[in-house]
Amino acid sequence: MFLLKLLIRNALRHKLRTFLTVLSVAVAVLAYCLLQTVIDAWYSGVRISSSTRLITRNAGSLILPLPMSYREKIRQVDGVKNVSFGVFFGGVYIDEKNFFPNFGGEVKTFLEIYPEYVLTPEDKEEFLKDKRSAIAGQKLANQFSWKKGDKIILKGTIYPGQWEFVIKGIYKGRDRNVDETRFFFHWDYINEQLKKMQSTRADHIGFYIVEITAPELAAVVSERIDSMFKNSIAQTHTETEKAFQLGFVSMSDSIIMALSAVSYIVIMIILAVVANTINMSTRERIGEYAVFKTLGFGGLKIGGLILGESLIITTVGSMLGIVLSFPAAEAFKEKVGTTIPVFYITGNTILEGLFISVIVGLLASIIPIYRGVRTPIVEGLRRIV
Amino acid sequence: MEVTPPIVEIIDISKSYRRGSQVVPVLKNITFFIPQGEFIALMGPSGSGKTTLLNIIAGIDRPDNGTIKVAGLDITALSESELADWRAEHVGFVFQFYNLIPVLNALENVELPLLLTGLSKKQRREHCEVALRVVGLADRMDHYPGELSGGQQQRVAIARAIVTDPTIIVADEPTGDLDRKSAEEIMELLERLNLESGKTIIMVTHDPRAAKKARTIKYLDKGVLNNDVLIEAAYKECLKT
Numbered sequence: 001m002f003l004l005k006l007l008i009r010n011a012l013r014h015k016l017r018t019f020l021t022v023l024s025v026a027v028a029v030l031a032y033c034l035l036q037t038v039i040d041a042w043y044s045g046v047r048i049s050s051s052t053r054l055i056t057r058n059a060g061s062l063i064l065p066l067p068m069s070y071r072e073k074i075r076q077v078d079g080v081k082n083v084s085f086g087v088f089f090g091g092v093y094i095d096e097k098n099f100f101p102n103f104g105g106e107v108k109t110f111l112e113i114y115p116e117y118v119l120t121p122e123d124k125e126e127f128l129k130d131k132r133s134a135i136a137g138q139k140l141a142n143q144f145s146w147k148k149g150d151k152i153i154l155k156g157t158i159y160p161g162q163w164e165f166v167i168k169g170i171y172k173g174r175d176r177n178v179d180e181t182r183f184f185f186h187w188d189y190i191n192e193q194l195k196k197m198q199s200t201r202a203d204h205i206g207f208y209i210v211e212i213t214a215p216e217l218a219a220v221v222s223e224r225i226d227s228m229f230k231n232s233i234a235q236t237h238t239e240t241e242k243a244f245q246l247g248f249v250s251m252s253d254s255i256i257m258a259l260s261a262v263s264y265i266v267i268m269i270i271l272a273v274v275a276n277t278i279n280m281s282t283r284e285r286i287g288e289y290a291v292f293k294t295l296g297f298g299g300l301k302i303g304g305l306i307l308g309e310s311l312i313i314t315t316v317g318s319m320l321g322i323v324l325s326f327p328a329a330e331a332f333k334e335k336v337g338t339t340i341p342v343f344y345i346t347g348n349t350i351l352e353g354l355f356i357s358v359i360v361g362l363l364a365s366i367i368p369i370y371r372g373v374r375t376p377i378v379e380g381l382r383r384i385v
Numbered sequence: 386m387e388v389t390p391p392i393v394e395i396i397d398i399s400k401s402y403r404r405g406s407q408v409v410p411v412l413k414n415i416t417f418f419i420p421q422g423e424f425i426a427l428m429g430p431s432g433s434g435k436t437t438l439l440n441i442i443a444g445i446d447r448p449d450n451g452t453i454k455v456a457g458l459d460i461t462a463l464s465e466s467e468l469a470d471w472r473a474e475h476v477g478f479v480f481q482f483y484n485l486i487p488v489l490n491a492l493e494n495v496e497l498p499l500l501l502t503g504l505s506k507k508q509r510r511e512h513c514e515v516a517l518r519v520v521g522l523a524d525r526m527d528h529y530p531g532e533l534s535g536g537q538q539q540r541v542a543i544a545r546a547i548v549t550d551p552t553i554i555v556a557d558e559p560t561g562d563l564d565r566k567s568a569e570e571i572m573e574l575l576e577r578l579n580l581e582s583g584k585t586i587i588m589v590t591h592d593p594r595a596a597k598k599a600r601t602i603k604y605l606d607k608g609v610l611n612n613d614v615l616i617e618a619a620y621k622e623c624l625k626t
Contacts, residue, residue: 381480
């Protein structure tokens, strides 16, 4: 208790200097937490990937379609429990800046395979009944003030035309990792129109979602599906949902690397700031440490005093930064809207922030401890004069 | 006549410092003994080596050659950490500039050396209160060094030096930063500690008035102990410097 009191009072000797150092640690930890949260957001799709879901797409490219007729064949494969499909529609709501992901699909099986998208039983029933209906995530509905019964018109970019949908339900995520900015509708509605207007594009979809009976069958089932269509006009490539999502993330590798690099540079900067402060404090107090040593305090205790002061500054700064990162993340989320659908500070990021404070506190005090411990008593006492 | 056994034995001590490529001898083959309960003043002109000798006796500096025994223990043979433990138990320090920790109040400053003992918080507080009462500062326990006069700060430093009941008290120019009245009060306090509590005190001073309170005076000149210098002559020498 006595030593803790001494450490706090020592840290507060130069109030302005300590305040500025704490503030710089807080700002750096805040920046680190936000950068890490942006990186985490990139991986949100990977995080919620199920180990019992596979994605089958055209082996040539993701943008090439697959025939709808594959569905029944895939369903027959040993180890397959359920099959759904999806099409990235690419519709624009009023203006291109209102971007949100919108997908057509076979909605009954889709909702069976993705239980994390939660609808009330009534909304689900209404959605399944009406082919022109759609559902939107809660965040997306909030952004455009949509409610059940609203008519939404999407302008087709990949599938030209003005497509009108009726909102029949607002889904919520089962947990906060689930993207609530998506828009789902019946592919049948589009497909029927395509049959009339562009028959060659009809009865084709973007990808299949395959639910398997057990995660350990993923490789075998993937192999079975792909070998089944090996000699067909549209060969398939099947992979786990996680691998599929990581494929998207890898397209942004350089951005993620840059963000990671910036967060590490931020840590280096706070290390330099804290090291400078602790170094100045130790230099000013070298005489006092000599007095402590004269009284019988050994190297470990002197080192503990310096390290303790360093840790107090970095821990207080880090905690302040972590506390501030919550409102900052909320403000950031408001600003970016649906561009980054899942954005929250994870427990891991908080632990990393605290861990950084300990490491920075430790590293920043190495040289001051060495100096404080190694300076001979007689030399230290001379500095007081 | 009863012979008091020496508490400090200084045997053939030499010390030199290196200034660039030059080796400057500070102490040359010093030998003398300090009996238990003695109050000794080390005098001599600036640069004579008296503070260096005091530091070596107190175990905060090491000689190049020779042996120092305190209560029979050869402290020159101790490692740094053993020496730190030894200082905590056996030596009380009084510095010229008091060297109190400014962020601790009088009581907390006195408590510092007791943190290295196994005493409980309550016991530590009782010891500190006794020490502060001895130096006449029982009513200033909560005051920080900045709120005390120089004389009061030095009395807190003396309380810190005696709180562990050390074997020897070493004082380096204890009145050097004080006005005459405060200096007299401090010397009376040290004299009282020596006479009433039988504390062995080794003091370095330039001040002949302070030295007069000591029972023995050792005069150092250019690193050599000059036993032929009489006290009055020593005063005069010091007054010159």
